[in-house]
Amino acid sequence: MVNPHLWRPTARSMGKSSVKGLTRYNRWSSLAMLEEDEGDRYDWLSNLPDDVLLNIVERLDTTDAVRTSILSTRWKQIAAMLSKINLSVGSFDTEHVRSELTCDVVQANQSMLEATRTMLESRTNQYTIHLLRMQFFLADGSVNIGQTVANTIATKKVGSVELTLLTEKDGSICTHDDLVTHGRQLSSFVDACPNTFSGLARLKLENMRLGEPDFSKIFSISKRLEFLCLFNCDIGYLSFLEVEHPQLRELEILKCDFEMVDLKWLPKLTTLTFTCWESKHYPLSFGFVPLLQTANISNTALSSHKMLKLSEFLGKVTLRELHLNFESEKIWVQPEGPKELWQVFHKLRIVKLSGISEECHLGWTMFVLQGAPSLQELHIEVWDHLCEMVEDEGHRKTLAYSKLKKDAYVEWEAPPSCFKHHNLSVLRVYGFQSDDKFVNYILGVMEVTVGLEDIYLYEKPGCEMCKHKMKKDGYPRTDELRIMLRNIFNRETCSLARVHFPSARM
Numbered sequence: 001m002v003n004p005h006l007w008r009p010t011a012r013s014m015g016k017s018s019v020k021g022l023t024r025y026n027r028w029s030s031l032a033m034l035e036e037d038e039g040d041r042y043d044w045l046s047n048l049p050d051d052v053l054l055n056i057v058e059r060l061d062t063t064d065a066v067r068t069s070i071l072s073t074r075w076k077q078i079a080a081m082l083s084k085i086n087l088s089v090g091s092f093d094t095e096h097v098r099s100e101l102t103c104d105v106v107q108a109n110q111s112m113l114e115a116t117r118t119m120l121e122s123r124t125n126q127y128t129i130h131l132l133r134m135q136f137f138l139a140d141g142s143v144n145i146g147q148t149v150a151n152t153i154a155t156k157k158v159g160s161v162e163l164t165l166l167t168e169k170d171g172s173i174c175t176h177d178d179l180v181t182h183g184r185q186l187s188s189f190v191d192a193c194p195n196t197f198s199g200l201a202r203l204k205l206e207n208m209r210l211g212e213p214d215f216s217k218i219f220s221i222s223k224r225l226e227f228l229c230l231f232n233c234d235i236g237y238l239s240f241l242e243v244e245h246p247q248l249r250e251l252e253i254l255k256c257d258f259e260m261v262d263l264k265w266l267p268k269l270t271t272l273t274f275t276c277w278e279s280k281h282y283p284l285s286f287g288f289v290p291l292l293q294t295a296n297i298s299n300t301a302l303s304s305h306k307m308l309k310l311s312e313f314l315g316k317v318t319l320r321e322l323h324l325n326f327e328s329e330k331i332w333v334q335p336e337g338p339k340e341l342w343q344v345f346h347k348l349r350i351v352k353l354s355g356i357s358e359e360c361h362l363g364w365t366m367f368v369l370q371g372a373p374s375l376q377e378l379h380i381e382v383w384d385h386l387c388e389m390v391e392d393e394g395h396r397k398t399l400a401y402s403k404l405k406k407d408a409y410v411e412w413e414a415p416p417s418c419f420k421h422h423n424l425s426v427l428r429v430y431g432f433q434s435d436d437k438f439v440n441y442i443l444g445v446m447e448v449t450v451g452l453e454d455i456y457l458y459e460k461p462g463c464e465m466c467k468h469k470m471k472k473d474g475y476p477r478t479d480e481l482r483i484m485l486r487n488i489f490n491r492e493t494c495s496l497a498r499v500h501f502p503s504a505r506m
Contacts, residue, residue: 053078061086079119081127087115088135089166105168109141116145120152128157135164138185146193153199162202162227165189171207171232171255179232182208190214194221202227210235219245226268230256238278263289270294275325280304286315298325298355301332303402307409308333311340319344323352328385330402331356335364335412341371348372352379358431359384360407362441367412369421369448376423378445382431382438383461415448425453427497432457433474434481439488446495455489456500476501 057078089108116134123129132152136145142165152158167174167182174182186208190197197203200222212235219225225245229252235241238259243251248266252273259279263269264287275298277283286292295314299305310333324333338345351368365380402408427445432438446452459475476482486499 050081057082080123082119083128083130084133085119085129085131086133087112087119088133088164089137105137105139106141109137109139109145112136113141113145113148116148120148120156123152123156125155125157128159130159131162132158132160133162133164135166137168138165138182138189139168142185142189143192146189146196150193150195150199154195158199160201161196161199162204163196163200164204165206167207169207174207174232176209179207179209179234183210183214186210187214190217190221197222198224200225204229204231205233206231208233212239215241219243223247226250228252230254232256234258258283260285263287267291272296274298276300280306282306282308282313284313286317289317292317293319294321294323295319296323296325298323298327299332300327301330301402303330303404305330305332309336309340310344311336314344316343318347320347321350321352322348323354325354326357326406327355328357328383329355329406331360331364331407331410333410335367335410336371337367338371338373341367345372346374348375350377350379351375352381354379354381354430355385356380356382357384357406358382359405362437363414363444364407364410364412365441366415366444366448369424369445370415370419373421374423375421377426377428378424379428380430380441381461382429419448421449422451424449425451426456427452427454428456428458430458431460433460434476434485435474439485442489443492446489446493446497449495452495452497454498454500456502457485458502 089112129152132149134145134149136142149161149163153161165186167178167185169178169182186205187210197218198221201224203218203222203225210233215235222245224247226247227250228248231252231254234257237257239257240260240262241258242262242264244265247268249268250271250273251263251266251269253261253275254273255276257278260281260283261274262285263272264285266287266289268291269289270291271294272292273296274284275296277299295317326332345368348368351372353365353368356362360382362380362382365378368378369375424445427442427449429438429442442455442457446455457476459477460473476485482499482501489495489497489499
């Protein structure tokens with residue numbers, strides 16, 4: 001699954017970026033001096049046609065593309081021809097290494113403003129900006145940056161505009177007052193730069209508590225908005241958010257404290273990502289979303305979280321791809337029968353079940369095969385993400401994690417002996433172990449699938465932070481063990497599926 005955190009620069013990361021940027025700058029300077037000393041020997045690149053030279057330069061990031069202008073007079077023209085401009089705080093500052101975040105924000109936005117004006121105000125209408133991507137702090141200087149972008153949208157040929165607004169404090173250290181302050185900063189920014197929002201195609205917001213009119217205002221003036229990401233945003237703890245927009249295609253609501261989000265009227269929405277809710281009821285309501293095809297839903301469930309019945313939760317939505325992530329904690333989906341799931345599942349092509357704790361059995365996942373007759377790929381990921389899990393029993397009790405086994409609430413019935421699935425072609429199992437639980441599960445899938453072609457068995461996923469905590473696993477790493485497993489699968493079933501042991505992880 002996609003990482004839910006928005007990227008944010010810090011004092012340390014900016015310092016490293018500055019050093020790296022300065023190194024690149026020196027490299028270009030050395031090349032320029034070499035060209036000047038040795039005449040036309042290296043001038044073959046500058047003599048390329050504009051479209052070819054532009055194609056080469058646009059493969060660099062914007063920072064390096066701008067630095068090529070020092071090579072010669074010819075190269076100075078290239079920066080004004082770029083069709084993709086990606087400007088973010090920290091990428092243009094090559095002078096300061098800072099230690100205090102408040103200083104970072106002020107200087108970073110100032111450097112960002114200078115870079116924005118340099119890149120945008122000198123451009124002519126001869127060349128279209130197909131993509132303008134901006135990322136800066138919602139703080140001192142942000143209004144000036146926003147107004148420069150608004151002027152560019154109004155006077156230049158601009159296609160898609162993306163805006164990411166970072167807050168001065170990271171979400172992990174934000175207090176209630178910080179969230180309110182950030183919300184007020186955004187409200188002031190919107191009032192000062194309405195034309196910036198009117199041209200937006202993509203918007204990312206983080207760490208703020210807004211008033212209900214603020215969301216309504218953003219939705220109403222951002223008429224071209226196609227993508228919206230809200231990270232740690234709300235309009236009050238356990239509040240209600242209603243979303244209506246004629247153009248929105250992708251919506252991400254990540255770690256937000258809403259009691260309920262009502263997708264009331266989103267006629268073009270195709271992709272939804274929703275993570276981490278505190279509501280004890282269904283956290284989403286699906287209204288008019290006729291084109292919704294992909295849903296990514298993730299939660300670290302507590303004992304008080306309601307078991308979700310997908311037939312009720314998703315209502316009349318008909319999906320093609322579904323990703324559920326249990327974050328190595330309680331399984332919060334209640335398996336249902338084919339009749340109940342028909343409306344939601346009958347067009348499903350891909351299902352991914354991630355973050356299944358290693359203490360859980362896997363048989364319950366068979367309800368997906370029973371309810372999704374058109375399913376082509378099934379992904380199962382089993383692992384305990386130790387660096388994010390709460391292992392201390394006292395701490396788990398304080399946080400209201402379930403005391404029972406993590407699949408204790410799951411009720412399911414094995415498929416009838418006559419059941420066969422005719423469309424599944426690929427099974428991927430991440431975190432595979434050479435034990436009865438995994439082997440029997442794979443044999444069970446092979447027995448009920450008629451057209452299974454490939455089975456991919458991956459080793460346990462793991463991040464660098466929790467590798468030292470991971471116990472020695474039972475993944476088959478030798479040819480001898482892999483041949484033995486293939487023989488077991490071939491001997492026990494009539495399936496012709498190929499069994500693979502890829503080295504890459506999910």
